[in-house]
Amino acid sequence: MTEAVNQTNTVKQHFRIRVINRDQEYSCEAGKSLLTGMESDYEHCINIGCRGGGCGVCKIRILEGMYQQKRMSKAHIKEQDIEQGFALACRIFPSGDMVIESDHQQAPAGTQQQSEKDVKNN
């Protein structure tokens, strides 16, 4: 009986994350970032870079949902970006279900970065 209660208590809350541009969704464990939650759920709908808020590869736009966030490189997320819902998925920690749009990284001019390639390699 005690065991069953403990088990219930240790079940982690999960949130449903819809990635509308990819027509995909995944289940993100509470306490994990959008990006880590996606990797833990074996899904590939946000490109993976440094996972530390520095490189900008996982740039998304948040359309709906509540979340907490950690500091992100201002090289990739500027003041006006925040107002428009742009964020780095590795620094966003959902506190409820969310709807997002991925693939918002803009590769610097002159590089041949392709999001499709990133997906394949991750």
Next chain:
Amino acid sequence: MKKGIMRPGHIQLRVLDMEEALKHYRDLLGLIEVETDEQGRVYLKGWTEVDKFSVVLREADEPGMDFVAYKCVSEAVVDQLHQELLEFGCQVEEIPADELNGCGRRIRFDSPTGHFFEIFASKEQTGKWGVSNTNPEAWPRGLTGMKATRFDHCLLYGPNIAGTLDLFQKVLGFDLAEQVVDDKDTRIAQFLTVGMKAHDVAFIEHPEPGKLHHVSFFLDTWNDVLRAADLISMNDVSLDIGPTRHGLTHGKTIYFFDPSGNRSEVFSGGDYHYSDHPPVTWSADKLGKAIFYHDRVLNERFLTVLT
């Protein structure tokens, strides 16, 4: 031709959160925490390094590299190179002694790739950490994590690496040890050394100026690299690639990210270079093997994720 620069001296990195960064550089890499200055910058070093510090962390809202500095044999060399840097056309700034605690005056200058470099000749020498300079034991007790022995080199991305090569060869006296050349004979990557190491700094051609690819720390053995890989898994650290071997320089390596997204490398082994050696060349059509000798396949993230 050598111009009186000895070796890499220190690198200042920007991090988003100092406490998290220290868990990476001190607890995981195993660097020794030396001190925190009035600005809140934290100084660290590898345990074998004789000078007081080699890594400086500064909290900022954009990760990356502020500058990397090279140590000269004398203040006279610093003066001579200062002149030559001005003649080369660099923007040059004199940084007074003790702007970094324990470091003498530095000359800071820009470069065609958009990175800032420094030269200096004087820094407080606190000796290797935990071992005496007389009858020294093999290693000190009390090291943590990967037990990184020293800051070794950094790889920088920016435009016009040919211009920066000119600066490093002609003014600073570095040698081109290794290069990657494309089918039009354009150099797309260059590995420079100022001593016998395979590289003291490296550059890859890239349109955005002033970008950092990685900061590298030396380990003694391949087994130490595997042990580093174990620690990366145990601590759920963001892995980039490895453990593997490079074709370029033939070092045995693993890449991972600090909590602000700056890439770290720990590596062992690798080739050596003397000034009379011609550069080793990899052709761009063998770039996969040049970078990852075993996989022989390029990894998009390795080439494009920068801070």
